[in-house]
Amino acid sequence: MFARFTEDARKAVVRAGILALDAGRPALEADLMVLGLAEVRPFTLTSFTASASDVRERVDVGDARSLLATLGIDLDLVHRRTRIGADAPGAWRLRRSRLRPLRVTLYGPLGQIPLAMHARKVIEVAQWRPGPITGEHLIWGLLADWSNGAARILRDSGVDLPELVREIGMPVRRAA
Template sequence: MFERFSPAARDSVLQAQVVARELRQPMIGSEHVLLGVLWQDSGPAREALVAAGLDYPTARERLAQLVGDELDPQALASLGIDLDEIRSRVERTFGEGALDGPDRRPEPRGHIPFSKGAKKALELSLREAINLRSGGIDAEHVLLGVLGDVGSLAHRLLESFAVDPIRLRNDLRGRLRASA
């Protein structure tokens, strides 16, 4: 399927791997692919994302916040575990900031696999290209595929910026029709 990807679409997927690696994620998710499209210099997909109020550095930082905390304080509290109390005890014993060291997750090496959601988004990008009678898969089709994966972390990321994925999808499709 990747042989049908344009250079911009390939670059988006390669950047998705870079983001996943930097965030020490074990898999490339649709949220990483979304950032890979936003990373592009130009094109209707990036223009639609920017028009919706997103920019790469801010979106990347927000994603880092969304995926960064593996512990759910509310879930642990329901089990009688108080993270604030644990932090306080550790800092009394080992010094202030003892838990604030570098990320303990190792950086993934080699090939990072695609998550089920990312695979679905890329498959949807092929369908979008076929439906739009395109000769290949471009970054716009990749973004449409990501937007078609309802309930994904990519959708949560967009919604954290008050971006409606359906409205963004319609805007992008309108831009594609206008440029055809």
């Protein structure tokens, strides 16, 4: 499923998967997709003003870092030493199950994690648009489903959502 993804868009999805695995989550959810996009920034959108730290404050990524620090262990140092090359996008695969077509799983050197319903919808909506799948397409997928919480995270992080929607060229439904 990664065949049409640009390298940077693929990095953002892989980063979200690594964050989900590190947090011990049972599935990759839309909130971590937002954080992955904020960290990698695979786009040139001026209206996406949220920094990775702004988004991280609003997303639960676990608290292993502070717990290990009390024991004198630097988690960042451990990751640098043990994960060399594990975050390379080419080492990861995104696959749909043949037996369960609604199940999409991210496989990589650090493990595998299924995509929760909202994260799967992000990928599927991004694929509807023609051409290569970019970071803008992923944001389109995030904002296409207002029930996934991504819009709230972005709004609370200071993003002007109407401007972001205009900048990515997303059609806006008007109430009758």
